Amino acid sequence: MIVFDLRCSQAHVFEAWFGSSAAYQEQRERGLLSCPFCGDGDVVKAVMAPNVAAKGNTRPAASAMTDAPPDPATIKAAMRAMAAAQAKALAGSEWVGTAFPERARAMHAGELPAGPIHGQTSLAEAKSLIDEGVAVAPLPFPVLPPETIN
Structure with a gap:
């Protein structure tokens, strides 16, 4: 699974999960994406900060461990x-x-x-x-x- 930040033409930004980048592109081309806030179908990828993993020999801070996605x-x-x-x-x-x-x-x-x-x-x-x-x-x-x- 891959998560993208998406943005509609009304500047609403929201998160969506896809099986792959190709799955996102296919859903976009088929008009299956819409903004959950306003229903706008003009949805594109938003700029997002990358999630870069820490070095293998370091332990993440305790606060970072609480940001884990739900099971x-x-x-x-x-x-x-x-x-x-x-x-x-x-x-x-x-x-x-x-x-x-x-x-x-x-x-x-x-x-x-x-x-x-x-x-x-x-x-x-x-x-x-x-x-x-x-x-x-x-x-x-x-x-x-x-x-x-x-």
Whole structure:
């Protein structure tokens, strides 16, 4: 695994992990990268400080040892907790599929009763909703349409 600092065109900097430099490049070319803060799809590598290992015959300072990344079990537990939180949030939400932008706009305009919905839309359409003042947010994990679940 390799970690990169990434930056969107709105100057948000965030960290992302990839299997390789080639995996990063492939995901970027396919438009699969987006800023977790604003959803911007114009994401590039940011300048980052290199992590240079100490000489083999020296011991790292105690403070450096506390900066170790979390173990895989901790990461898995955090991901399970996030998935459970998303499932709980969606339990009272209505799946509206590709009609999401139209339904969200209608609720925002007062043409439909307000209520929690989730569905699918493009990044450009999501940005347009945000620009119009419609409160939307991306979900951290993909959601399968109910009709595809057996």
